[in-house]
Amino acid sequence: MIPFAPQQEQLYVGELVSPGTGRNTVPLCVTIGGPLELAALERAVRQAAARQPMLRARVGSDEEGEAAFTLDESASPLQVQAHAPDEGVIEFCRRPFDNLDDPLVRLWWWPIDGHRSQLLVIAHHLVMDGTSGPVLVDELAAAYAAETGGAVPAPGAVGDLRTYAARRSQDALRSERDAGDDFWAKALEDLPNGQILARLADTSIGGDGVVVRSLDVTAASALRRVARAHRAGLPVLFGAALAGQLAQDRGRGEVVVGIAMDHRPPGYEHTVGMFVDVLPLRIQVSDHSPAAFDDLLWKVRDGLLDLLDYGGTPSARIFRLLRLRKPIEVSLSVRSSWNGSRAVGNTTWSVEELRLPESPYPCTVDVTREPDGTITVAVYHQGPHLDAEEASALADGLLGRLLECVDARDGAV
Template sequence: MPTSPLQRGVWFNEQVAALGPAYTVAVTADLRGPLDVGRLARACTALATRHPLLTAGCHNLDGLPWLAVDEHPLTLTVEPVTDGTLRGRVERATRTRFDLSAGPLARVWWFAPAHDRGVLVLAAHHLIVDGRSKDVLLRDLADCYGHDAPATAAHPAGPDGPTDPGEPTDPGDHGEPAGPGAHQPSEDLVVAAAEYWWRNPPRPVELPRDGGARPGDRVVRTLTPRTRTLLATAAVALAATRFELLLTVLTCCLAPADGPTSIALELSTRTPAEAGRIGMYVNELPFTLPTPPAGPYAAALATVRTGLRQLYAHRTVPLAMCRPGTRPFLATAAVSVSYRRIAPGPVFPGLTTTVDWSPFNGVARNALHVMIADGEQTRVTFQFPASTGARRRAGTLIDHVLAGLDRSLAAPESPVVRPSQEPPPWT
């Protein structure tokens, strides 16, 4: 199958830089109860039947990547562990580096320190999955485990998409696809996007010259029930999405005082027809932040919302197609943001399931990556390069952001929250 322009950017990065597990996408499920390992192994085989991309290999043909399915069976790896070694082994699995030239591009592990409990790890290369793919895969794996029968190809597999976040979920017309699920933007969309970027040029950013990955660290916070209630109420009162409400506070806290800057937003390119597929349905685009206004939060929200909705019209077109000479990077700006609505967790019959939808792969993709996972709980994660004192500074910054979120949602007409006085972790 041919690859999309977005996938080719990911593939190109892998050819020119030592990225380690930077493009590894993983999900883990803590399963409690009497799990049948043989049944789980058969479920993995059935899962690959539903989603053939899990069996794909990647080939360099005349300087372009192509995907070929049925090259690597999806098998379950069962490894003995103890309570003392479980955490480290799960962490290593979620940080697996996938070799595109050798394959496979997806793997599944079962680590069980006891007969009635264990951890399931599913990891794959970003070339064939995105954030929403994890929901699809874990849900379908649980379904295959429950039925324990060979599955038909219920969901046509398309090779498009890493990560997911961004709103709205339906980006509109994509033009004719270049292959099964591989979005190739139409000429009209590319022309319109080129005109948009000519009028709204991305601000220069400082990125590593080698485009490589660095060892990373992270801090995680969970929104309180009170904040989640405020978020739901404000979304109705201000006619805004939850993403817009959260992004406005982030921009006010992160934007420099000396002028506008750009952050990178990971935007979903899925259409409703692709809701049940796995693939790389995401495009990261820079979003130029205005200088934080001195007025109320509601006014800042209106500015951010207008800018976002203008950007959404061009979400399916890679930046490099509009600005010749733009080189692919792990991130298109020093600070990036992703947002994903999390569906209810899968149901494995007879088992209690606890899912970690965003295990850390140990890599810093840029100066700061903000991940927002919004479901039964709302978790905000800051990922950044590891260094002395960075974790403490990042903790101070994320607490400042969440305190500002509470104040802004409770009183939208109050002045916007200002940047933290504490130096951010990337300095």
Template sequence: MSISQKLSVQRARLTPAQQALLASRLKGAAASEDREPALVPSTDAADRASLSFAQRRQWFLWKLDPASTAYHIAEGLRLQGALDVDALRAAFRALVARHESLRTVFRTGDDGLAEQVVLPRLDLEIPLVDLGGVPEALRAGLAGEAARDVSREPFDLLRGPLLRVSVIRESEQAHVLVVVMHHIVSDGWSMQILVDEFVAQYRAITQGEGVAGLPLLPVQYADYAAWQRRWLEAGERERQLAYWREQLGVEQPVLQLPADHPRKAEGGYVAASHTVELPAALAQALRRRTQERGTTPFMLLLAGFQALLHRHTGQEDIRVGVPVANRNRAETEGVIGFFVNTQVLRAQVHGRMALAQLLAHARETALGAQAHQDLPFEQLVEALQPERSMGHSPLFQVMFNYLRGGYEALRTLPGLTMEGCPLGEKAAQFELTLTAIEDPEGGIRAVFGYARELFEAGTIARMAGHYLALLQALADAPEQAVGEVALQDEAGHAAQGLNALRFPDAPPVHRLIEQQAQVRPDAIALVCGAESLSYAQLNERANRLAHRLIASGAGPEAKVGIVMERNAGMVASVLAVLKSGAAYVPLDPEHPQDRLAYMASDSGLSLLLTQASLRERAAGDAGIRVLAVDELDLSGEPAHDPEVPLHAQHLAYVIYTSGSTGKPKGVMVRHEALSHFIRSM
């Protein structure tokens, strides 16, 4: 292997954050100074009081819901051995003295804006909860509950402290350590710093050396926040924003992930998780594939996730949020604070795309994002102005995170061994988060975090299995199309049947209705006010209209608008459009005339179904044929099922939502996605 190839392999093993830091260092100090102001301690008190852009968003979210635990960064550990609690307290107090972020509180300034206040001194209380007097059989359970209480207690950003540490003693040789920080002063990298420095301090104190003499920090977080504002205001914001505008475009679609239960308008869910270990052979095969393709594990695992989201939603425009450490300056490497930034990585995925092509796109997108990682997510949201909703986050609705290693320093605590201690439920930040964790031995596990009120555990377990199948295909057959990878259910059968053209295992929705009409023809299928229809009646009514639509030119990929009041006729019309092979476009008759006209034109309707009382509102573009369903004589049309051939990627419907630009935006949903959504209900 050449030196160049060896360097490429070594670079591929770095995390995205490490690659960005390497790239920054390779540029050299002179190149950096041309674009960036120096990052040095600030002596301007007003400058240091201003929040970073990321902190401003956290302040807003906390004011919105002060009791939320969604942005708690928490770790629980069971420690076996002789723990020196006094040394532990001294170690953490040394950390508080060293890092200003751990002594920071927040308040509203005279101008009404939030500002941060660094306290000159903070005496961190570390309580010891002693369960030694409790019956031994109850101690572990009570210790776990006490640890969860520490994690669930809300932070008060006005009063602080925003670091909480508690020790729970089960016996002289068994303790539980709980460490919780609020995200406004910390991030995942910061937790690693805190753990590493705690171990160094604890070891030095217990060995009689006193507080460890760690190197002085070149800057504190408030210095970085001031530097960030100056740099962005000097023109860097516009440079990076131009890149992200080009990447993400004007419209920002919402990912329609099929859920088992209805979404709440105001959002707010409890987090649950499902973990799956990648088989060792698969992890090794993926590592070989990354070396062959000049990619990283992050890129490959992201591509698999993008393919998974496409297969489960049928959408082709996939947006995934990805956190980046954002510590590409050496001065920030050892500072505790909220540096992490969130990027939106976009993929255009369709069923006929080769997995290798998707991987190459993920590589290109990730590298471009690394070169433009400094624009704060909050600035991007402000610039793109996506549709806002309490029910979902802006710009992306699912997140992917890739982590390497763990808190290995803890394993060197003198006289102690450790294992994790689950801290119970917390609020979900997003509907779905995939965290891929690579351990020092090369093993990989995928943790699916999800909103418990939206998804059943079985649904997420099947999704995890589908993810493994897609990764296996990436490893074994990268030239295979995304839509051709066989996904298995828990019984080992094809779960989505995309290899077969006619949905052998996942029939489209109108086929399900037809099956019920055969099996239970007299069972009630639809009740609307005083009117009710059996499956046989509904199916025949839809069939007759479907045959008329086919004769009028409807068929696969054509779009038929429906402007009708909510009644049995509207349901039959929707079913008829699906039976004709066309996609339906629901149009609310209560909407303004110009909005209806825009959606009809934008979607490219070939036909429009309505009722006599709404004909005038439905009449718009002279090129669109309008049929009033309640005036049609369909008695001469065939009553049998049309049986129009369809496949998974054919369009089922187009739904319009409020657009961020003032214009409605259409989301296209394929038969595959609609079928699996209905089957999951």
């Protein structure tokens, strides 16, 4: 039995409120080239599951009746199929997790032709975050190489998730003792729910979707130079541009953006799990014009530094403390891509990150640093908050602001 960490508790509550939406699904696909030994892959999956508890996790309850993870020691998560799903891989991944007491990580394998096959991983966000995908692939690749005599470095030690959950719960208690609660009460004072994406009551639009834009290597490199010139990273740059664009589009003097914070501690680098919490960053936007972008950059930078100081407070505690039902409507994450290829014995594993049209938030801006030096920006939108046209306008406006900033300072684009 492994208890929930606070961020998992919040995800679980959201799943109970809106079950079966598929908005908490984390998929990836590995195309394997070369002569795969299926029996060795099955043994590798079992070996990885033995090391990684979340590959065996289901939702159950502890002795006090609280929701917690139970570990299924008998089932193998790999399902062998004769061919790819008839409805296509994306639609197959969109099948919701109807019962959380079923396995929360599912793996399927099928042949493509005589020289290629695919391994599909579908995980619930409860047990896998955005940095655990590469960890899982490394784990499977090392186990398969060990089974077939290949030379792939063995992954490091797996952190104890019971200890991690207890530590995060202690963080919540420490927050009260160390004035974290006072900080959040002041930072979010008088914050209304649903202030950014509110729509007219008679407005009806379509369902969920995703809009994707890309910055080429030249533009991406220029953005990095601008970030360095401001002693900031890409999260600050994109956070400022997003705040300015939201303020302009919605005619508001302040916005709240949920910032994905990674709470993966040292010693857990090779652990599959859910370590990310999304914390609210409240940004005052007195002037959303491009000329005021520098000022907005410093506001976002200072706000992110505050999150580093007080980010130990779990979002679940913040929202309960301030009785906020849904203060985060727009979230921002900046991360590295999972995509890439690696040699595993006499096979090649090519990892592809799959983008489903669903997202846990009404609007999610996912910024991905790709292996080739480009940057991908995906704007996920939910009905009835945003439609595809509005999401496209947000993506274009966001990138337009950033490129104007580059033009003004770098002259490279």
